[in-house]
Every structure is written in structure tokens, then in C-alpha cells.
Amino acid sequence: MADEERNSNTFDDLDGESSSAPSEVSTARDEELKSLNDKYLRLAAEFDNYKRLAQRDQRDQIRFGNEQLLKELLPVVDNLERAIKAAKDNKSYEGLVTGVDLTLKQLQGVLGKFGVQSIPTMGQPFDPSGHQAVASVPSTQVPDQHVVEEFQRGYRLHDRILRPAMVTVSSGVGSGSNGDDIDNAH
Secondary structure, eight states, X not given: OHHHHHHOOOSTTTTSOOTTSOHHHHHHHHHHXXXXXXXXXXXXXXXXXXXXXXXXXXXXXXXXXXXXXXXXXXXXXXXXXHHHHHHHHHTOHHHHHHHHHHHXXXXXXXXXXXXXXXXXXXXXXXXXXXXXXXXXXXXXXXXXXXXEEEEEOXXXXXXXEEEOEEEEEEOSSOOOSSSSXXXXXX
């Protein structure tokens, strides 16, 4: 039991100093502790401020992230409005068709500027990653498992599919009545 008495520690000598140590060392340590605690509190406050700013920036990015796209689309809206007004004023639909056609080309240009491209379909091999088959028809003119008709154009944003193209796929030579024409299931 003599070892137990010899190894017992008290709160006074946990720092390795005896209770008879000068108070200057204790004061210096208290000041260093106070300084480190102050630095910690400042760093924690700075980090909280950074988190709040980052969260605000993220919310703004989500809220206004498509601002540039929308600015580019406003002239397209203007042109559609002009085409409709001109058609009403002139009572002519040729101008309307021409205006809408030009506006569609302008809109496709804006979409292309932002990385949106249409998915090629007609005569292409059926690709389930970019095409959605809505019908299958026999055909002697289009090879088996190739697109015969496009119902709705598909679009890709860079490498990601925004919307697959809805297509009719050839099932090859079928047992149709004459086998020469494409039998569309309309």
C-alpha cells in the first residue's frame, strides 16, 4: 500500500508543479488559456459567419441560377408577341408562320448556346437511352430496330438526357398486305 500512497495525485499538482509554485506561472498559464479561448471563440464566430454566407450564396444560386437563360429567352418572347400582333393587324397568316418559324430558330439558337441539343432520330438505330418507343411497325424501307417516325423531339443537355424522343421503331419486314409501305399506327 505504500505504492498507492506514493502515486496519489491531487488537483494542485496535476500540471506537474507543486502547490508551492510561484503564482506568476499560474497567472501566465491563465493568460495563455484566456488567449487561446478567445482565439477559439473568434474562430468559431468566423466559421458561423462563413456558414451563413455560404448558405445565403447557395440559396441565391438556386433562386437566380437560371437568370442568364431567362434573359436570353426574353427576345424570343418579344418576337412571338410581334408575330402575333402583325398577323392580327394584317389578317395574314403567312406572316405569322414566317415569324413563328424565325422565332423557333432563334429559340433553338438560345438553347444551343446553353448546351441543349436535339437528339437525332429519323433513320437512326433505336437507342433506349435517348429514344422512347411508342409504336413498332413493319417496314421494308427502314431496317429492323431503326426509327421510322418521330412523334416528339427529344433533347439532351450536354451529356444528360432532358427528355427522350418519342419514336416509332421498325420491326423489319412484316406480314402486311403489300409489304411495300410503312404502316403507321395512327
